[in-house]
Amino acid sequence: MNLRERNKEATRVAIGDAALRLAIEQGPSGLALVRVHDIATTAGVSPRTYNNYFSSREEAICSFQADRSRQVGQALRDRPADEPFGQAVIAAVIALYTEPEPDRAGLRMIMMTPELAGEALKAFTMAEDPLAEAIAARTGMDAARDLFPAVTAAAVAGAIRVAGRRWLEAGSGVSFADTLRAALGCVVAAP
Amino acid sequence: MNLRERNKEATRVAIGDAALRLAIEQGPSGLALVRVHDIATTAGVSPRTYNNYFSSREEAICSFQADRSRQVGQALRDRPADEPFGQAVIAAVIALYTEPEPDRAGLRMIMMTPELAGEALKAFTMAEDPLAEAIAARTGMDAARDLFPAVTAAAVAGAIRVAGRRWLEAGSGVSFADTLRAALGCVVAAP
DNA sequence: ACGGAGCTTGCGTGCCACGCATATTCTGCG
């Protein structure tokens, strides 16, 4: 990875972190007060540069979730090939989403704030395509022809999203891993 | 329903229709040329009134899909109570989405245009909450406590979305009903 | 039929996304 590409990625996460942090500070009600100028200044770049990376504040705030979603496909590929399908999916998702345990404030901000819900939905849905590819590879299907990989990927992504919401609504007594296991068990065969 | 409420609903669909029609005319590449002023004028209202109904062009363009999604819960409740669960879900969705057969141009516009994909995703996802309520009612579960209704609703909504995409990619040789049946069969027990 | 509630509209404000041009920094190769 080039120095250029590393800087670019660092800038991206810096802007995303700044955006999320400012959003959390203001809270859901004061989200409109988080201005592009503030995000850029906090991240140490110019407003114009911020706009080279994200085309809306919502996108920047939810970028950490989008980045994680993009890794789900690889997480499934990392599971041993002889593991049963449902078990592999559940283990992959739990490994990706519970190390470390998600930040409650950040997740609550993007999932429970109406103005951010749409972008959060997009962020979770970004997991579908790479996940469908990984599912097709594991089951020996064709991602372009068979419906199963894409539909299962969408179901899994939806289950993750529902699990996130329930985990936020519930108190801190229950672990995210358990919630994920229960939700995913509804859409893939749990052994 | 009041005359006032009927007028309001008529205005809403007039704006939505105008927005979608103009978007289809310009095509995916010229979507930026569809101005708020044009939508409002085509619908016969002022730009300010347009903004009383929708807060973005994308929302207006995708409103027909959002309206349909909101009806999925009722469609499931309309199925006979003794029908097996999976069969009832499939029949409800097919009844709602294939009468009449969807407009290919409109569906292609909102699902295949990148700038509209996010709003289309929101529109499809709006089916989840009412559908989860209906599923909970039918299965005797508690929508607030049990994960199954919400997760299944998300899986069904995802399957509908994937089916829509596949139906657009495939030629006109296959009916949307068949595509829906195949996709939904991946997430609910097909008899 | 009448008083009030609800809807439409024009105007003004502040923010924002993005094209363009320029300065600066990095990369690969001779």
Add this chain to the structure above:
DNA sequence: CGCAGAATATGCGTGGCACGCAAGCTCCGT
């Protein structure tokens, strides 16, 4: 090591948009 070319950061300017506010007009329920 140094240079030509490419990629990136930034300033500036433009056009558009969402929305608050305050009339003016229409409709509803009594």
